[in-house]
Amino acid sequence: MPGAPDMPYLRYPGAPPAGTQLCHLDELPDTGAKGFLFGGDVNRFDMFVVRQGDRLYAYVNDCPHAHTPLDYMPDRFFNLEKSHLLCGTHGALFRVQDGHCVAGPCKGRRLTPIPVHVAEGMVRIGKFNVS
Numbered sequence: 001m002p003g004a005p006d007m008p009y010l011r012y013p014g015a016p017p018a019g020t021q022l023c024h025l026d027e028l029p030d031t032g033a034k035g036f037l038f039g040g041d042v043n044r045f046d047m048f049v050v051r052q053g054d055r056l057y058a059y060v061n062d063c064p065h066a067h068t069p070l071d072y073m074p075d076r077f078f079n080l081e082k083s084h085l086l087c088g089t090h091g092a093l094f095r096v097q098d099g100h101c102v103a104g105p106c107k108g109r110r111l112t113p114i115p116v117h118v119a120e121g122m123v124r125i126g127k128f129n130v131s
């Protein structure tokens with residue numbers, strides 16, 4: 001589609017399509033995050049959604065350093081200060097708003113974003129970020 005944004009998350013096997021329902025907005029704590037798993041084996045797709053007030057952000061749960069999940073415990077994606085997303089494997093820090101790595105072994109690289117939006121109180125994968 002002309003003018004459509006590039007959506008590299010769709011290059012991952014098992015990536016769910018636009019419209020896939022993730023959870024109710026109320027299940028996401030303010031300044032919190034929640035992980036979601038789809039498929040299995042070679043089609044396993046691991047992602048997470050972050051909420052900061054009225055804003056939502058979502059990323060593939062795949063650190064650009066060594067391609068491990070970020071969360072060292074389920075749904076633990078933030079550093080202690082809740083200022084950045086943290087990869088629990090080697091400590092890389094990522095900006096919440098764009099997934100850019102600001103410190104750690106993959107500084108300068110970024111997480112793969114996933115567009116999400118809220119419709120009728122439900123968080124869904126979208127074609128564009130309109131949260």
Ligand code: FES
Pocket residue numbers: 063064065066067068087088089090091092104105106
């Ligand atoms: S795997 Fe994330 S910082 Fe190394």
